[in-house]
Amino acid sequence: MTSGTPTRMAAWLESAWLARYLDRQLEGEELAWFEAYLLDKPELVETVEVDDAMRDSFAGEPGIARGGHRLDRVRRHTPIFPRRIAAAATVVAALGMGWFGRSAIGPKPGMEAVIADPTRIVYDTTRGSTGSVAQLSHAASASPYVLIEVAMPPSARNVVLALDGQPDVSLEISPDGFVSFLFPRNAMDRSRRAEISYLDHGVTRRRSIEIASGRTP
């Protein structure tokens, strides 16, 4: 992929590449290819500009002298991922009873109970901006499920997930402010839209997510 970039990647794939780029996880040919790809795409360039500005701001801000925020003690790592997987499992059970059919849900006989590194999509925009693209990781996973996480405002309560043809499902907000659910991979190629509603200071608010494209319209 070191030649030109005549076509546009799918939004979710582009988002995944951008995330890796901003995390400085691209090297060599991959780095060169993606930089060439983004050069004439203003929305990607804008994100790079913001990231550049963040870096420059840190470097130029005397109030953030190195070590000023260094922790004397770092708490031991408490994995968030397994906790969220457990919560999501309760949701996938509910999903499996209707829309996708029971056979599509849960480990098949003889299958390992553990689903390692499922594809994960994180919708992490909580300010209601339009067209936000999700973060995607483990895109190449062979897992039959995709873990979807959606950031919620701190004041959100009574979160409910609605999917086409499915009974509404209550979602519990994790301590770090996310709701999550598992989605069958074999349904990803359909244009599925989920709606998450919640109470915010007594007002019911709704967020739609287009699962197939990885966008919040």
Added chain:
Amino acid sequence: MSAGEGTATVDVPGATDLVARIAAGDRRAEHDFIRQYERGVRALVRRHCRPNDPIADDLAQDVLARVLERLRAGAIRDSVALPAYVQATIVHTTSAEYRARRVTEGPAVLDDLPASDNPVERLDSEQLAALLRKVLAQLPVARDREILVRFYLDEQDKDEVCRSLGIDATHFHRVVFRARERFRDLLHRAGLGEP
């Protein structure tokens, strides 16, 4: 379309014939090229430079000038390869700068270009610092601030940050992504660019 066909009247701004049009002497095509690539070139040059290095603007001009010279000379024939050529020129130009700290001047064609419309570049360092302080103030957990400091100031890579602080990649992504989005939001609220 070949370089010698005289394409000055062709009004197709796409990249497909941009190379041929510039090689044929089409000045409008040169401006199309600049419009299409200038912002990206500036962002990437800045990224390849050290933080706050004022040479970045000059280098971006230099990159555009060099590519334009090659296009005029017909040295780039495959329009599909143009982005890769621009990117390689960015890398070579910034690398050469840091090897020699040598400043070059662009050709006259760049003199009449419109000023950069990069909203970030319209902010001075004090404004950026103020925005950064707002972002940090919204991170009540010291460890989350430390993640940003290590990643952006110390330029540690993600794995190193996660290992040092005993966090997983999930948390790292969440903190960095939210901080970046908040920073973007503040830039927009400051009237710079569309939200």
